[in-house]
Amino acid sequence: MKTNRIIQLSAVILLVVIIVLIMIFIMRGNDKPDRSEQIPDSFTFFEVGANTLFSKILRKELGDKLGSEAIEYRSIIDLEINFKGFLERYFSGLNALNQRLNYPAGERVEHNTIKLMYRYAQKKDVPFHYIELLFSSYTHKPLFIKIVSKKDVSEIIDSIQKKYGQPVAIDWQPDSGRSKHWINKRDTLIVSIATDRRGDLVYHITIYYYDNLEELLDTEEKERRLREEKRKQAGKAAF
Numbered sequence: 001m002k003t004n005r006i007i008q009l010s011a012v013i014l015l016v017v018i019i020v021l022i023m024i025f026i027m028r029g030n031d032k033p034d035r036s037e038q039i040p041d042s043f044t045f046f047e048v049g050a051n052t053l054f055s056k057i058l059r060k061e062l063g064d065k066l067g068s069e070a071i072e073y074r075s076i077i078d079l080e081i082n083f084k085g086f087l088e089r090y091f092s093g094l095n096a097l098n099q100r101l102n103y104p105a106g107e108r109v110e111h112n113t114i115k116l117m118y119r120y121a122q123k124k125d126v127p128f129h130y131i132e133l134l135f136s137s138y139t140h141k142p143l144f145i146k147i148v149s150k151k152d153v154s155e156i157i158d159s160i161q162k163k164y165g166q167p168v169a170i171d172w173q174p175d176s177g178r179s180k181h182w183i184n185k186r187d188t189l190i191v192s193i194a195t196d197r198r199g200d201l202v203y204h205i206t207i208y209y210y211d212n213l214e215e216l217l218d219t220e221e222k223e224r225r226l227r228e229e230k231r232k233q234a235g236k237a238a239f
Contacts, residue, residue: 042184043164043207045133045145050187050209052142054114054135062116066131067124072115076108077101077134079144079213081206082192083175090170090179094188097213111216112137127151138219141212147205150196156205157191164189186210 041049046065052058063069079098080087087095102109118131130148135141157180161167167180177194192204 042187043189054140066118067120070117074110075113075115077111100217136216143213145207149203153203
């Protein structure tokens, strides 16, 4: 009798364990990101790409490669580079996004973002003077990456060209400077070369994740509409 009870009890325990394992498997499956909602990968910087998510682990990995960083939550977003009017002249789509990000014009518009800034990457033998990565706080995806180097990065530019193909060249006429750019899907990588006030060459590398920027704008605009509707409803309820 005792043997039968032990067998029955073991069977019950085994059944419970199997049910728990099935539930855990299902829950983990539900936690996986929906690949259909991810946008195509395009340009990467130290393995940060369009679908990379900001996390403590990513922050540590970047810190190991780029040194200590400053972090900022909520910030203005200015996509402009090189000189005022550069995007308007050469990249109308990005310029339209920049205008939406800074509407109403003339006001300080802050966005729900996470910004990482690196100023000591050269101590890690990385040839960059300043690095900035901006992520959306809604999706944790990158919005854009800005890199400034005062060292010759022609080898890096050659590497980019081998990876992504021939770029489109831009001469800043009548301004002094030049750029090369690549477009993958709607994301844009721009490498610009100009001189500073002392006449030294400065390299600017910028990656714009267009769909992620647009997604941020759509989310913020929905939030504004909801807030406005709540204000209207509150006003009606007052009388």
